[in-house]
Every structure is written in C-alpha cells, then in structure tokens.
Amino acid sequence: MFNASVYTARRDTLKKDVGSGLVLFLGNEESSINFKANWYHFRQDSSFLYFFGLSLPGLAAIVDIDHDRTTVFGDELSIDDIVWTGPQPTIAELANRSGVQHTDSLKALVSVLNKALQSGSTIHYLPPYRPENSLKLQHWLGFDQEQIQRGHSVELIKAIVAQRSYKSALEIEEINKAVDITADMHLTAMKLVSEGKKEMEIVGAVQEVAVGAGGQLSYPVILTRNGQILHNHYHGNTLRSGDMVLVDCGAEVATGYAGDMTRTFPVDSQFTERQKTLYELVVKAHTTAVDTLQPDIPFKEVHLTACKTLVEGLKEIGLMKGDAQEAVNAGAHTMFFQCGLGHMMGLDVHDMEDLGEQYVGYTDTMIKSVEFGLKSLRLGKALEPGFVITVEPGIYIIPELIDLWKATNKNAQFINYQALESYRDFGGIRVEEDFVITETGAQLLGKPVAKTAAAVESIRTEATA
Amino acid sequence: MFNASVYTARRDTLKKDVGSGLVLFLGNEESSINFKANWYHFRQDSSFLYFFGLSLPGLAAIVDIDHDRTTVFGDELSIDDIVWTGPQPTIAELANRSGVQHTDSLKALVSVLNKALQSGSTIHYLPPYRPENSLKLQHWLGFDQEQIQRGHSVELIKAIVAQRSYKSALEIEEINKAVDITADMHLTAMKLVSEGKKEMEIVGAVQEVAVGAGGQLSYPVILTRNGQILHNHYHGNTLRSGDMVLVDCGAEVATGYAGDMTRTFPVDSQFTERQKTLYELVVKAHTTAVDTLQPDIPFKEVHLTACKTLVEGLKEIGLMKGDAQEAVNAGAHTMFFQCGLGHMMGLDVHDMEDLGEQYVGYTDTMIKSVEFGLKSLRLGKALEPGFVITVEPGIYIIPELIDLWKATNKNAQFINYQALESYRDFGGIRVEEDFVITETGAQLLGKPVAKTAAAVESIRTEATA
Ligand SMILES: [Mn+2]
Ligand SMILES: [Mn+2]
Numbered sequence: 001m002f003n004a005s006v007y008t009a010r011r012d013t014l015k016k017d018v019g020s021g022l023v024l025f026l027g028n029e030e031s032s033i034n035f036k037a038n039w040y041h042f043r044q045d046s047s048f049l050y051f052f053g054l055s056l057p058g059l060a061a062i063v064d065i066d067h068d069r070t071t072v073f074g075d076e077l078s079i080d081d082i083v084w085t086g087p088q089p090t091i092a093e094l095a096n097r098s099g100v101q102h103t104d105s106l107k108a109l110v111s112v113l114n115k116a117l118q119s120g121s122t123i124h125y126l127p128p129y130r131p132e133n134s135l136k137l138q139h140w141l142g143f144d145q146e147q148i149q150r151g152h153s154v155e156l157i158k159a160i161v162a163q164r165s166y167k168s169a170l171e172i173e174e175i176n177k178a179v180d181i182t183a184d185m186h187l188t189a190m191k192l193v194s195e196g197k198k199e200m201e202i203v204g205a206v207q208e209v210a211v212g213a214g215g216q217l218s219y220p221v222i223l224t225r226n227g228q229i230l231h232n233h234y235h236g237n238t239l240r241s242g243d244m245v246l247v248d249c250g251a252e253v254a255t256g257y258a259g260d261m262t263r264t265f266p267v268d269s270q271f272t273e274r275q276k277t278l279y280e281l282v283v284k285a286h287t288t289a290v291d292t293l294q295p296d297i298p299f300k301e302v303h304l305t306a307c308k309t310l311v312e313g314l315k316e317i318g319l320m321k322g323d324a325q326e327a328v329n330a331g332a333h334t335m336f337f338q339c340g341l342g343h344m345m346g347l348d349v350h351d352m353e354d355l356g357e358q359y360v361g362y363t364d365t366m367i368k369s370v371e372f373g374l375k376s377l378r379l380g381k382a383l384e385p386g387f388v389i390t391v392e393p394g395i396y397i398i399p400e401l402i403d404l405w406k407a408t409n410k411n412a413q414f415i416n417y418q419a420l421e422s423y424r425d426f427g428g429i430r431v432e433e434d435f436v437i438t439e440t441g442a443q444l445l446g447k448p449v450a451k452t453a454a455a456v457e458s459i460r461t462e463a464t465a
Numbered sequence: 466m467f468n469a470s471v472y473t474a475r476r477d478t479l480k481k482d483v484g485s486g487l488v489l490f491l492g493n494e495e496s497s498i499n500f501k502a503n504w505y506h507f508r509q510d511s512s513f514l515y516f517f518g519l520s521l522p523g524l525a526a527i528v529d530i531d532h533d534r535t536t537v538f539g540d541e542l543s544i545d546d547i548v549w550t551g552p553q554p555t556i557a558e559l560a561n562r563s564g565v566q567h568t569d570s571l572k573a574l575v576s577v578l579n580k581a582l583q584s585g586s587t588i589h590y591l592p593p594y595r596p597e598n599s600l601k602l603q604h605w606l607g608f609d610q611e612q613i614q615r616g617h618s619v620e621l622i623k624a625i626v627a628q629r630s631y632k633s634a635l636e637i638e639e640i641n642k643a644v645d646i647t648a649d650m651h652l653t654a655m656k657l658v659s660e661g662k663k664e665m666e667i668v669g670a671v672q673e674v675a676v677g678a679g680g681q682l683s684y685p686v687i688l689t690r691n692g693q694i695l696h697n698h699y700h701g702n703t704l705r706s707g708d709m710v711l712v713d714c715g716a717e718v719a720t721g722y723a724g725d726m727t728r729t730f731p732v733d734s735q736f737t738e739r740q741k742t743l744y745e746l747v748v749k750a751h752t753t754a755v756d757t758l759q760p761d762i763p764f765k766e767v768h769l770t771a772c773k774t775l776v777e778g779l780k781e782i783g784l785m786k787g788d789a790q791e792a793v794n795a796g797a798h799t800m801f802f803q804c805g806l807g808h809m810m811g812l813d814v815h816d817m818e819d820l821g822e823q824y825v826g827y828t829d830t831m832i833k834s835v836e837f838g839l840k841s842l843r844l845g846k847a848l849e850p851g852f853v854i855t856v857e858p859g860i861y862i863i864p865e866l867i868d869l870w871k872a873t874n875k876n877a878q879f880i881n882y883q884a885l886e887s888y889r890d891f892g893g894i895r896v897e898e899d900f901v902i903t904e905t906g907a908q909l910l911g912k913p914v915a916k917t918a919a920a921v922e923s924i925r926t927e928a929t930a
Contacts, residue, residue, distance in 0.1 A: 031496050031498075031505060032594050032595055033496075033505075033508045033684075034508055034510065034511050034594075034812070034813050034819070035511075035594050035813055035815060035817075035818040035819035036594045036818070036819065037815075037818065038684050038685075038813070038814065038815070038818075039685060040496060040498075040505040040506075041505075041685065043498045043499055045499065046499050046500075079865070079869060082865050083803065083863055083865055083866050083869070084694075084695045084696045084803075085694065085696050085697075086691065086693075086694040086697065086865070087865065129497050129499075129500055129501045130497055130596070131595070131596035131597040131599070131600050132596040134596070134600065135596050135599065135600065135610070138610075139610075145600070145603075145604075198679070200676065200677060200678070200679045201677045203676055203677070204672070204673040204674070204675070204676035204677025204678075205673055205677065207669070207672060207673060207676055208669040208670055208672060208673035209669070210669070211665065211668055211669035211672055212665060212666045212668070212669025212670065213665070213669075214663070214665045214700070214701065219498075219503050220503075220504060220506065226551065228551075229549075229550065229551040230549045231549045231550050232550070232551065235679070236679065338548065338549075347499070348499050348500055348503070349503065350500060350502075350503070352500075353500040353501070353502065353503075354499070354500035354501065398548055400544070400547050400548055400551070400552065401548050404544060404548070
C-alpha cells in the first residue's frame, strides 16, 4: 500500500465531491470454493483498496461527511485465532496505515447505520457485485434485494470515477510493474508453444510467472487455438502445426493494479501467408489507433478509425467491398471485429466496471450504444491525461455469425460472403497493449513485446529451432 | 465425468435413502473477483458433481422422489451468446450425459418449488456455503436467511454422506490421478527450493504443475518457512540457510477429485540435528498411525496413538515429561500438535465439510469434542473399506501458545517449559499422505514421495549440488 497521506487526500477529495451523508465502503470477504473454509485467493474490493489500501477480509468503513469522521470497522482476532494465524495487526494498527483514527467492531457498524437511517441521513453505497455484500446490505440496512440493487449512490459512483480515472505517478509505477510481469508472461508463452503441447501446459507456465512474481492473474487466462471464440477459457486442445495461438493474459501486482495484453502467434515458426496478411492488418489497425491517442479525442472515434482501417484492409484482401466509411457506419465491420477497441485499466482490468460502464466510459450527454459492436465498447468518451487504457483491435472469423447474417443477407453490399466461406476455419487474431494518455499523446506501459509479424516470427523461429 | 449410468445409480440410491419429498440441488455460479464479469475459476458444488457430473454454472436440479421424476434446470444460450462462446451443448444434451430425461428453465424451477411448498411436500436442500446460493433459496423459497440456515435437510445430509464416504474403483482411479499430480508438485518444490529464493517463486512453480496437468489447486498452497503458523498463506518471505520449508498443497483433477500432501524439508541439503530429531519423530508418528489403519478402528484412536507416539518422542528429547498416556489424556500434547491427524478426502479436500463435520466424521452416538485439539479432529468414527483419508501428524512450536499456557502453568507436569524456551523459533513440521481403507488395512494413494529424513536429504543434496 501507499503512504497513509495518499489515502487521506483521496478521502478528503471524496468528501468534497459527494458533499453530504455517510459513505459506506464494503470490503470483500473470503470467497468459498467448495466448502466454507476452502477459499479462492482473497481479492479486496478495488474502491476499498483505493481509499483505504487494506487488503484483508472482514473490513468495512464509513466516511461520515456531515460529522467529518472516518471509521474502519472490523473484529479483532482472539488469542485463540492468533495461535492459528500468528501475530496479526489490530484493527487500529490497520486503520492507522490508511490515516484513519477511529475504529470499531462490525456490531457497532450496524448501530451507526441504524442511527443514520433513523435520522434520515443519506447512506451512499456502491452497487454490490458480490453476493456476500448484497447479503450484508440486506442485514445491515434492512432493505430487500430489489431496494439494494436500485439504492446505490450515483453521486458516489461519479465522485469515485472522477478520482480513479486519473492515474497518479505512484499508480502508473504500479501499473508499469504489472505490465512488465504481463510482458514476461507473454514472452514465456511465445517461447514455450510447440506442436503437440496442450494449451493447459502453457497456461500453467504463464500463471507461474504472475504468481512467482508475488502477484495473481488480473483475469482468467485466454490461451487458445480458437481465438475467434471471444469468451473462451477452455484449455484442453492440443496445438497443431498451422494453428495460431491467441494469448490474452495479465498480471495483477500486490497493490491490486492490473496489466492486460494480447498476442497472437503461429505454432510453427512462421505465419501462413493468409495468417500473416490478416495479422499485419490487425497490427496496422493497432498502430493507426495508437497514433491518434491524445487528450480530447473521443475514444469512440479512435475505435471507429481502427474499424475503418480494418475494413480498408479487408477490402484489399477481398473479404469486404463498397465504401469503407459507409461499411463502418452500417456496422458491417462487426462481422470481423465484434467488440470494442479498448477500456480503462487500473485497479481492475476493466477499471471500475462494477460502478457501471455508462459512468466510467461515457458521459451524461454521451450514452452508450446498444448496437451490436458499439454496445461492447466500454469506453467512448474523450480521453484525458492520466487515463490508462487498452488498445486491442482484432479480426475474428465466427462461423455462427457468418451463418446468422448470411441467412438474411445482412450487410451483403459490404461483405463478400463467398470469399468469407473459405476463411470459415481461420480463427481469430487480437493484438493488445496498455497506454497512459499524456499531455500530448500516449505512452506505452510496460516493456515492449514483439508485435510485428517479423518480430514474432523471429522469436518463434528461435523457439522452434 | 463418468458414464451416465453411474449418476443414475447414485440418484436411485439417494431416492431410497431419503424416502420422500423433493431434493433440490443447487449448482454453483461463477464467483466474481473484483467486478461481476471477472471470475475465479469455476468450481461446481461437489454433491452436484457427484449426482449429476455437470461442471457448468447456472444449473439446478430436482429429484422428485414422490413422483420419481428428476429434472435438470438451466437456461439455454441465445444465438447471440453463442457468437461469443462458440457452439455449446443444450441443457437437454447436458442432462442426457447425467442420465436425466427431463429439463426445464430456471423460471419453471421456481414454479415447481412453489407448487411443492403449497402442497406441503418436503423440500430437501443442503446447507448453503456460498452466498449466491443463500440468495437463491431466499428468492425461490421465500424464506429469510435464518430459516434458510436452519432449514437444511439432515436426512439428505445423511443420505449423501452414506454414499460419498465409500469411494468406488472409478473414484479411486481419479483420486490416484490427483495424488500423482500432487506428488509431482511436491517433487518440484523439493527440487526448486534454494537459499535466497522467495516462497512465492516456488508457489508459482507448484501451481504450474497442477494447472499444466489440466487441473487446479485443491486448496490454497501453504508453502512457508513458518510452518508453525497453521493458517498461513503468506508467501513473501525469502528462504534462508537453516530454515525448514513446509509445503502443504494438492491438485484437483478435472472430475473434481482432490489430492492433499505435506512435506517438510531443509533449505540446506541437510536438516540440522535438532530438526532431524523432530522430523524423524513426526515420521515415526505417521508410520505408527498408518500401521494401525484398518476397518473398524475409530480414527480418533489412530489420532490418539499418534499423539502418544509424539509424546514419547518428546519425552526422550526432554521437551515433555511424565506418563505419556496421562499426558495425552490431559491434552498436554496439544502444545505441539494442536490439530487433527486427518480427514476424509474425495471431491473435496476436506470431503463433505460443507455437510457438517459431525455428520461426516462422527456418528449419532459419537459427538465431536469441543476440547482444544480434538475439536480440530475432523474424523473420529470407525474406519470402513472405501474411506479415503489423510494422515498428517505434525509438531508445531507456536510462541503465542507457549506464552498463553505458561502464564497459567498449564500442563506443567507434562511440559518442560524451560527446555521448550530454546525451541521457541523452531518452526513447524508436518508429514501428510492419503490412504484408502481396504478390507484388511490401508493402501497409499498416488506415487510415493521421499519421506524419511535420509530420502529427503538425498533429494536436497542433489538439488543444492
Ligand atoms: Mn483488454
Ligand atoms: Mn490435509
């Protein structure tokens, strides 16, 4: 965690921005796997981390704006517990690390909340994304689950987005560490892949890099010969000559900051000609998008620029036709690129996604689209210095989507369905990197990893020699 | 998963054993890490796996005993979903793999439950250990959380324990696979440890073995120079000459079966004399316990035999005194061995712990003790052929416990507190293996891993050469 003054300053800003009432922060609990005491690795809630930095289960906090009093709530370990856990800091010692002077038990928390409810104070809380926290709100506030779902505080969400969106130098340092480890994960995969290996073997090695560096995965590893399946966490396939492997994985460092990177490379030492052409097109879309990154440009525009680059390339290959801009306007490119160009990244790989994509990636006057393609663009609004974002164009040939569109001849003026048929089993390609927006443009985060077809093939040539 | 007939037979037995009413099985959901769509690896509920074998989120099942009708409930993916996930089996196809003919939506499940409630049928369900399933029961049955906690079915628990306790040949095969991978994890650790490495580096490598083999960890890795801290998942220490490393870890195979093993070894090539003496004592307690394993012997007796062996050895070393049997009767050994000798293992590393330790490890006439030491013995009842259990004696020197007992001179007639003082920083030792009880004794599961001090030192000598 950072110095206590960092957390105090963040809470001071929050108090000003929210204005009045009580802000209730729910820490996360241990998450049970197959029985109560068998746990997944603990992950604290990111906003709790941001304002308190304490990565332990069983904590909550209240920032009472009206009485200018911040309290951390938690129950002390008994001497019996300490026999099993070794000596542990008290709640007061923990709170002190966050610059908080007041502490109390969880029982006291309930009476503070009841008093606030009776006196009509506003209790600001965030939308719960974990069921244990929905249950806590039910117990503590006496609300039913419907009330809880609609009762979250939009003022609080906006105040938090207003801070967490702008990464400080300290945060950028942590993100750089996470992306450096992420880069090592990718180099490991790029070197280890060979014909006949199972996907899971490489997944194990990639995960080792993150855990061995004292972190965790920032999200489940995607590592697959079927890169066209976007939500794909199956790792049971055997890698074959002629396959491409899509690896989308990232590390999270101990402070909670994430890295997020994707590379696609051949199981052989070289791409096939067909693979290379589409791969280089994705890299071109990536480079074109990165070149436009700068303050004030709406990320939706960057996204659409990348889409247009893809369409122009697909026209050259003969998979699309017609006017490129009109094709993008019609959404015809979503046959090949169904998702968004990128998202915010920070304490979450999709930063603040639990607060709501509309609040994080859009504005009061820019509403997130519901159209296929754009509805998956998590970030649309104008970029600002300090934003950390991913850029991740791709080309995915999805047989089910071809069949779905072809049945109604959808966008037939832009898509060469006949040519596309021979690409049915092509697979998917994505290239993803992380950037911080600066005063004048953008800066790559973490150490660079081979990206051009030539650079990738050079590593693969060495690896398969 | 196994052949459909396996699941059908298990459900048929269950119907007979429970007798009447509806049995409601809740599958697990994806478990969110730091926002809704960022998930830990999925783990199905073990009883759901046992009776249906389906390892996917979003499922529930009802075995209607009175109408002899079993239904799997779940919602189909839309064609839109399939664009993101690739082709997926329908609920009917999934159910078919479990030998179930009837399927319906989750909405239909709620109306089946409501009808059953209205007609006064008993709805049998297991104690929920995940908050999402507590919330489902609340929504579906209209119960409040207190009702849900006390409303679980003891008949159902007993019927499930009556089946899951006896492992079939098919299950033993899976457990052997899990323990074989577990053995590889331990060999990896034993070979990789060296002075100056961080614990986390070895944790990463150990985890790689489990994931690379297509499985997962069966529980979070304990890998520490502080083996005396029993609930210890910190991996930030650097390993030093003179340290012992305690590694407690296991793999889970794709079918869900677990392995659970512990080894303790020196960072140097050799134990110190003092370490070796206590290590060999733990091995002796282990061997003595294993030699007594056979049908009909209460595991509590095996536990107490191991305790007595430890006391006799500690007397020789001068850390304990007085009559060994009296010391065990008084619980004086719990200064050194605070926990239980072992537990059932199967689809859970602590098998069926979610059903309640009293039901799994004890009987109607043998109530689990609440005394320090015995209260941590998860299994007390008589062993039977087909039981799979762990044997894991240890010696843990816990400074906080020394101070706690010494303050009241507790068990001073059996403990040589003065001699113990010089062992304050000694650490902890545990040796754990998994066994299946046979008709005549017990059989080690998985391939053997170096266990005697000499065998361990031989591996360490090679590793540090
Ligand atoms: Mn991404
Ligand atoms: Mn164990």
